[in-house]
Amino acid sequence: MTDRRVFIKSLNGAGNVGEYIESVVAVTVTGATSDVALNVTSISLGAGDWDVFGMALALNAGVTTWTKFKASISQTSATQGAESAQSHVFVITGGDPPIPPLLVVPTLRVLLTATTTIYLVATVTFSGSTFGVGGRLSARRAAR
Numbered sequence: 001m002t003d004r005r006v007f008i009k010s011l012n013g014a015g016n017v018g019e020y021i022e023s024v025v026a027v028t029v030t031g032a033t034s035d036v037a038l039n040v041t042s043i044s045l046g047a048g049d050w051d052v053f054g055m056a057l058a059l060n061a062g063v064t065t066w067t068k069f070k071a072s073i074s075q076t077s078a079t080q081g082a083e084s085a086q087s088h089v090f091v092i093t094g095g096d097p098p099i100p101p102l103l104v105v106p107t108l109r110v111l112l113t114a115t116t117t118i119y120l121v122a123t124v125t126f127s128g129s130t131f132g133v134g135g136r137l138s139a140r141r142a143a144r
Helices: none
Strands: 004-009 022-023 040-045 048-058 065-074 089-093 102-112 116-127 131-143
Touching: 022 040, 022 048, 022 116, 040 048, 040 131, 048 065, 048 116, 065 131, 116 131
Parallel strands: none
Antiparallel strands: 004 022, 022 131, 040 116, 048 102, 048 131, 065 089, 065 116
16 A cells, blocks of 8 residues: 555644544555455554544456455454454445445444554455555544
């Protein structure tokens, strides 16, 4: 993935409630391997209570057909988050839609006891040419 931008914005200063961290990655038409989880982007969050949310967009080249697109927020690199109360995993199925698949991963409350890297992970199942994934991962500190 290229063109990764990480923004740290805070009205109340780092470590305070309201701190905002965001990473945005532009989508490309290459980079994904069919049915293999990949890190779209990641952010490092300090200890505390965070609201984390993301969005993933897949883009195909040529005559690529996709059958499944999955995105989640995870604390493990290149591993989809577990489908439980601790993680949101969203899946859409299709074929050859007129627009690229887009998934919004709703807010997930994450309580951290130490600085932790949080990942936006995506998996696309496709056949044909190539696929790429981009997206945004954001977090707002809810409590210290």
